[in-house]
Amino acid sequence: MTKKYKRFCINCGKTGLSKEELFEGLCFDCYQEKNPLIILKKQPIIHLCKNCLAIKTKKDWINTDQLNFYEKADKLLNEDAQTYFKIAPDITAEIRLDKSSGIQDLLQHNTINFEINYNGKVHNLFEINEIQIHSAKIKLDICENCKGYKSEVSKSKIRIIAKKRNITESEIEEIIRLFKNSANIYKDPNLYILSPILSKTELIFRVSSIDFARNIANQLKSKFGAVIRESIKFVDREKSKTKKQDLNILIRLLPFFPGDVIKYNNNLYYIISIHENNVNCFDFKAKEIKKFKSKQIINGERYLLKSKLEKFIITAIYKDEIQIMDLKTYQTFEIEIKNQPHLIKINEGTEINGFREGENLYLIPFIIEGSDVKNE
Ligand SMILES: [Zn+2]
Ligand SMILES: [Zn+2]
Incomplete structure (x- = not known):
C-alpha cells in the first residue's frame, strides 16, 4: 500500500x-531556487x-611552472572558496579551473572559466551533486623574483637537451629538485631563478648568478x-664602464x-654505469669492460632499450660448452665457453639477459649487470 x-x-x-518534502510551503526545487546552496559573493x-x-x-608569491600551474592555482582558489562563495552548511564545494587553454594563452586573456562542483545531503533527504560554471579574472603583474632577476647585472641561461631522445619525466623532476635543493644550500639573497620553460625536448632555466649556473652544470655532469x-657574452652596459657578463650553458644529456x-x-656496448663524466x-666484441668519456660516447646510438632485453637461462654446463635456452622461444643453443670467457660464475639455472641479432x-655478463664499476 502506498500512501497518498x-x-x-x-x-x-x-x-x-509529504510533510518532509515541503520547506516553508515549497517543494525542494522551488525552495532551492529561492535559497541557493551556493551563491557567488565575489568574482x-x-x-x-x-x-x-x-x-x-x-x-x-607562489612559484609555479607549466607542469604544476593548474594544480597550484586550483588549490589556492579552493583555499579561498568561502571568500568567493556563500556555501550552505552540509555542502562541500570544489573549484576546478578550465584547463583546456594552454598556460601561455592565459596571459592573453582577461578571464578564465572554472566550474564549481558542489554536493552533499540537504535536509537529510536530497542528495545534491551539481556543477556551475563561473569565471575568474586574470590580473597580470611582475613578481618580486622577476623584478630582482631583472635588476641583477649578469644572467645565465641553462639549456638542457637530450641527444636523440626526449627528456624523461623523471629527469625533469630530478632536475627541478636539484635546482631547488641547490638554491636552498646556496642561500644567496641575490640569486633569482625564473620559473623554467619545460618541454619534452628542452628545459630552459634562467638564473641571476653565473656561479650558481656553473654549480648546477657540474652537478648535472x-x-x-x-x-x-x-x-660567455660580454655586453656593454648602457651608461657604465663595467661590462655585463651573460653566460649560456648548453647541457646535453646522454642518449642512453x-x-x-x-x-x-x-660496435655494440652494454651500458653498465654512468659516473661523473665516465661511461x-x-x-661485446672484446668481451671486456671499457670506460669512455661522456664527450665521446654521446655520439653513440641507442641500439636496444633495457626493457627490450631478453632472458636466457643456462640449462647445462659441459667441459667446453654451455647450453643456453631462450626463455621466450624455448630454443636452445650450445656455445663454446672459450668464446664467452666473461661468463664466469654461472651455474645451471642461472638467468642471463641478452639479445639476438641474426645469428x-x-x-x-650477469655479474656486472647493474653494478658500479670502480674507477681504476
Ligand atoms: Zn515548487
Ligand atoms: Zn615572476
Whole structure:
C-alpha cells in the first residue's frame, strides 16, 4: 500500500508531497531556487606574474611552472572558496579551473572559466551533486623574483637537451629538485631563478648568478654524465664602464641510460654505469669492460632499450660448452665457453639477459649487470 500525500507546493503547484518534502510551503526545487546552496559573493581574481606564472596570494608569491600551474592555482582558489562563495552548511564545494587553454594563452586573456562542483545531503533527504560554471579574472603583474632577476647585472641561461631522445619525466623532476635543493644550500639573497620553460625536448632555466649556473652544470655532469658547453657574452652596459657578463650553458644529456645497449663506432656496448663524466660499458666484441668519456660516447646510438632485453637461462654446463635456452622461444643453443670467457660464475639455472641479432647471441655478463664499476 502506498500512501497518498495531499500536500502541494505553493509556488509551482507540484502535488503529492509529504510533510518532509515541503520547506516553508515549497517543494525542494522551488525552495532551492529561492535559497541557493551556493551563491557567488565575489568574482575570484587570479593574480599572475606575466613573466613566470607565479601566483600572488595575500601573503606571498607562489612559484609555479607549466607542469604544476593548474594544480597550484586550483588549490589556492579552493583555499579561498568561502571568500568567493556563500556555501550552505552540509555542502562541500570544489573549484576546478578550465584547463583546456594552454598556460601561455592565459596571459592573453582577461578571464578564465572554472566550474564549481558542489554536493552533499540537504535536509537529510536530497542528495545534491551539481556543477556551475563561473569565471575568474586574470590580473597580470611582475613578481618580486622577476623584478630582482631583472635588476641583477649578469644572467645565465641553462639549456638542457637530450641527444636523440626526449627528456624523461623523471629527469625533469630530478632536475627541478636539484635546482631547488641547490638554491636552498646556496642561500644567496641575490640569486633569482625564473620559473623554467619545460618541454619534452628542452628545459630552459634562467638564473641571476653565473656561479650558481656553473654549480648546477657540474652537478648535472656528475649525476647524468651530461656534456657541458659554456659560452660567455660580454655586453656593454648602457651608461657604465663595467661590462655585463651573460653566460649560456648548453647541457646535453646522454642518449642512453644504464642497462641499454648502444652502437658506437660500429660496435655494440652494454651500458653498465654512468659516473661523473665516465661511461662504463661492456664491449661485446672484446668481451671486456671499457670506460669512455661522456664527450665521446654521446655520439653513440641507442641500439636496444633495457626493457627490450631478453632472458636466457643456462640449462647445462659441459667441459667446453654451455647450453643456453631462450626463455621466450624455448630454443636452445650450445656455445663454446672459450668464446664467452666473461661468463664466469654461472651455474645451471642461472638467468642471463641478452639479445639476438641474426645469428649472433649477445649475453650480458650477469655479474656486472647493474653494478658500479670502480674507477681504476
Ligand atoms: Zn515548487
Ligand atoms: Zn615572476
